[in-house]
Amino acid sequence: MLDTQPEIVPGKKLSAKVAGLYVASSDDFQTRAVERLELGFDGIPGDFHGGQTRRSGGREPWYPRGTEIRNERQVSIVAFDELAVVAERMGLAEIKPEWIGANLVIDGLPNLSMLPSATLLFFAGGVTLKIDAQNNPCRLAGRSIARNARMEDQDAGSLLFPKVAKRLRGLVAWVEKPGVIEAGEEISVRVPDQWIYRS
Template sequence: MADDGKQEREHGFPDGLVRTAGRRIKGTVERVLVTATPADFSTHDVDRLPLTFEGIAGGRHAGFTRRSGGREPWYPRGTEMVNERQISLLSVEELEVVAGRMDLPRVDVAWIGGNILVSGIPHFSLVPPRTRLVFGDGAVLRVDGDNVPCRIAGKGIAAQYPDRAGLDLLFPQKARNRRGLVAFVEKPGIIRPGETVTAHIPEHWLYPKD
């Protein structure tokens, strides 16, 4: 068996560098959803989700580019930039965790603007950037990273529970690292509920402090 530590030292890598080998994990598409109009935030179920290189035609986050906002403080707000946030994906298991943390019966993917709900991929929000999500009918999404929870999504939940005050602010606190992923279309296609999704997770490294 190869000595990974020796190989890393021979290549000039520092001692203690943490490497995670690439692997594949299969899950299932449970639901696919779209917005009724580009101005909407909440989504509704459809029986098929056609994807182009611009994302979801007519969707809130469609386009090759987008305008920067509060998530990109390094740019003046409104700067045109590449759109790496075309698609929002969440998992059944993590939404159950979020609902439990918020002491709610459930949190529905549609309330917080999700486009694809999957099951069976552990720690879905922690899937690393560069991961390819390959769907059964051939569509491929490339993961940009985890989706940081915000108050806008919290308001979508609060609207469903009008008797509970403060849910809009509670959601960003309780959904951290459980809000799912954002991705862009690498290969267009159609995604349908019930098909397989395979996460092709690349080899990745924990970047050293020194």
């Protein structure tokens, strides 16, 4: 018998804008700026994180490392304001989206990294992305930041990033409806109902 129901926070619609687009080569997670992104059901063609499946890693300790699983990490999304907070915490002037393998910078959404799973991003040009989860900060991205920012102690920098960037590292998403995203494009954001599950 259900004695109590969790409080349900109704969903909402928000608006945002594309502030930057980036793509990686197939052999390096660092990205470079582009004016448009072509997306298919495999993600971004040729991108380091492209593909319908991927190999499991440290984020999935319940599988043997290297197990083929669904790729819900096709697109990495960040916000400039959150990167600025992380940069300040690391004692840096800036952290560029390219350094941490971002594909998309979104402007106009406060607390971007806190958008819940299943949030839908409808781009004016027709693309739809579905948010999977927060992108947990890792040492690999920290090492890239430390190297690109020319930090004096790069080992310390690679360790510092995961500590100070928690819940500020952005989101990962997958392509629900393919197409092309252009720089400056408007985005309609549909946040689903939210609740805290307690057994």
